[in-house]
Amino acid sequence: MQTMSTTSVRFDPSASPAGTKRAKRSRPETRHPAPPRRWVLRVAVVVAAAGLVLTLVSGIGVETGGEWSAPGGPAIFVGSLTGLVGMYLALLMVLLVSRIPAVERVLGQDGLVRWHKWLSPWPLSLIGLHAVFIVIGYAEAAKSGLWSQLGTLVSSYPDMLAATVGLALMAFAGIVSIRAIRSRLRRETWWVIHLYLYLALALSFAHVLALGPSFVGHPLTQVLWSLAWLATAGSVIGFRIVLPIVRSLRYGLTVREVRVEAPGVVSVICAGRGVERMAISGGQFFEWRFLARDLWWQAHPYSVSALPRPPYLRMTVKTVGDHSAAVARLRPGTRVMVEGPYGAFTRDASQRRRTVLVAGGIGLTALRALLEDLPPGSQPVVVVRVNKPEEFVFRSEVTELVRHRKGTVHEVVGDRHKVRLDAKVLATMVPDIRQRDVFICGPIGFVEGVVAMAHRLGVHRSAIHYEEFGF
Numbered sequence: 081m082q083t084m085s086t087t088s089v090r091f092d093p094s095a096s097p098a099g100t101k102r103a104k105r106s107r108p109e110t111r112h113p114a115p116p117r118r119w120v121l122r123v124a125v126v127v128a129a130a131g132l133v134l135t136l137v138s139g140i141g142v143e144t145g146g147e148w149s150a151p152g153g154p155a156i157f158v159g160s161l162t163g164l165v166g167m168y169l170a171l172l173m174v175l176l177v178s179r180i181p182a183v184e185r186v187l188g189q190d191g192l193v194r195w196h197k198w199l200s201p202w203p204l205s206l207i208g209l210h211a212v213f214i215v216i217g218y219a220e221a222a223k224s225g226l227w228s229q230l231g232t233l234v235s236s237y238p239d240m241l242a243a244t245v246g247l248a249l250m251a252f253a254g255i256v257s258i259r260a261i262r263s264r265l266r267r268e269t270w271w272v273i274h275l276y277l278y279l280a281l282a283l284s285f286a287h288v289l290a291l292g293p294s295f296v297g298h299p300l301t302q303v304l305w306s307l308a309w310l311a312t313a314g315s316v317i318g319f320r321i322v323l324p325i326v327r328s329l330r331y332g333l334t335v336r337e338v339r340v341e342a343p344g345v346v347s348v349i350c351a352g353r354g355v356e357r358m359a360i361s362g363g364q365f366f367e368w369r370f371l372a373r374d375l376w377w378q379a380h381p382y383s384v385s386a387l388p389r390p391p392y393l394r395m396t397v398k399t400v401g402d403h404s405a406a407v408a409r410l411r412p413g414t415r416v417m418v419e420g421p422y423g424a425f426t427r428d429a430s431q432r433r434r435t436v437l438v439a440g441g442i443g444l445t446a447l448r449a450l451l452e453d454l455p456p457g458s459q460p461v462v463v464v465r466v467n468k469p470e471e472f473v474f475r476s477e478v479t480e481l482v483r484h485r486k487g488t489v490h491e492v493v494g495d496r497h498k499v500r501l502d503a504k505v506l507a508t509m510v511p512d513i514r515q516r517d518v519f520i521c522g523p524i525g526f527v528e529g530v531v532a533m534a535h536r537l538g539v540h541r542s543a544i545h546y547e548e549f550g551f
């Protein structure tokens with residue numbers, strides 16, 4: 081193993097797999113986070129649905145017969161209601177990405193992203209419809225043309241200019257979210273576009289209170305709506321900014337060593353204070369921010385590739401773009417900030433007694449740590465799909481961990497067009513797959529393919545768990 085720093089730290093997970101007597105003697109047990117409380121999610125869904133009903137009631141309840149029958153009345157009503165509901169759903173989307181810990185623990189990264197993606201077309205299209213119907217309604221009421229009414233609204237109504245800029249930013253983010261466009265973007269470009277969305281919502285806030293029929297002359301609704309906005313902004317600031325800073329200061333992590341694991345793949349071993357108190361499960365990840373000259377402003381998600389070995393913590397990165405390439409050049413002593421640990425891709429998600437872990441390429445990192453977290457004798461089956469033999473990073477660690485758990489490892493090596501991992505191959509390797517939890521990790525296309533295979537082989541959807549290394 082090649083080392084890029086001058087001194088090599090003693091981080092050797094293969095020598096002491098967790099769950100063995102030797103591991104217990106050689107290091108403190110890793111602290112696990114509290115198990116996910118699924119009722120929290122049910123309560124959150126009920127509260128969100130109640131909020132939606134209240135929003136609808138406040139939008140419909142203020143409409144009078146006279147307003148409805150006035151010129152432009154129906155269009156203004158539809159415009160106001162779509163705007164109100166669209167804004168409410170936009171707040172929910174922001175709450176989802178604020179990663180409220182109790183909700184994140186249940187849904188994990190993939191669950192949050194799935195809900196976020198499912199929800200995202202609604203606020204954007206409802207707010208777009210709101211703009212169209214309001215212009216039509218006001219034009220009918222004023223008996224003017226659509227373009228001249230649009231000009232009047234933007235130039236002479238309070239806070240409308242800011243709201244229009246907000247709408248343009250939302251539309252831009254919506255277009256960029258189309259998968260074909262998004263997949264060509266760098267992660268940090270995508271992140272900056274998401275910051276525009278926060279700005280868009282902030283810009284729209286004032287016009288809602290100043291002009292919305294549900295708010296003008298309704299102080300209680302104004303107060304409730306303002307509280308909802310404050311709570312949402314507070315969640316983002318508290319959970320995404322303040323908490324990570326406090327935790328990072330507490331751990332005081334610094335890079336100790338950058339270790340080459342395979343061509344284009346390095347492990348970064350960090351050391352810090354109180355790492356033994358870090359509650360983390362195998363399969364989880366952090367958003368890592370390295371305080372080096374070109375990297376301090378961006379945080380990227382990388383899974384831990386082993387359970388912590390206090391004072392050490394290890395992550396492993398494959399070079400795919402500029403951040404992952406810069407990670408390989410990190411110098412020992414670089415300070416590190418972490419946000420997390422995040423993710424529900426852990427043993428707590430298990431529904432069955434036995435598991436099969438399917439890794440595509442660098443997806444091995446998360447599965448390697450998850451494997452370490454499985455109890456001795458759990459007989460896991462590990463399937464590793466790589467293009468070249470040297471891409472199977474941690475082969476010896478995985479083999480050793482599997483041996484201690486009385487499981488088996490299968491390697492599928494070669495060009496994916498020539499050497500296929502399909503449902504038939506998977507069923508041959510894991511004949512009892514229907515009685516197992518299936519954990520899948522790797523690039524998006526790989527994960528989607530294996531999830532489909534697991535469905536085809538009759539694995540119940542509650543027993544299929546995955547983490548996609550993409551965005």
Ligand SMILES: Cc1cc2nc3c(=O)[nH]c(=O)nc-3n(C[C@H](O)[C@H](O)[C@H](O)COP(=O)(O)OP(=O)(O)OC[C@H]3O[C@@H](n4cnc5c(N)ncnc54)[C@H](O)[C@@H]3O)c2cc1C
Pocket residue numbers: 189263264265266267268365380381382383384396397398399400401402403404405442445446522523547548549550551
């Ligand atoms: C929950 C989670 C955990 C992750 N854990 C790990 C980990 O342990 N180790 C690791 O190496 N990576 C991991 N990733 C992926 C990692 O975050 C990205 O590879 C990294 O952020 C890319 O940043 P970049 O600036 O280097 O590349 P960018 O410039 O952002 O992207 C360059 C190009 O590569 C594409 N791309 C991005 N990620 C991948 C990928 N994984 N495979 C193929 N193409 C990709 C992008 O779409 C883009 O076209 C994880 C991702 C998630 C969501």
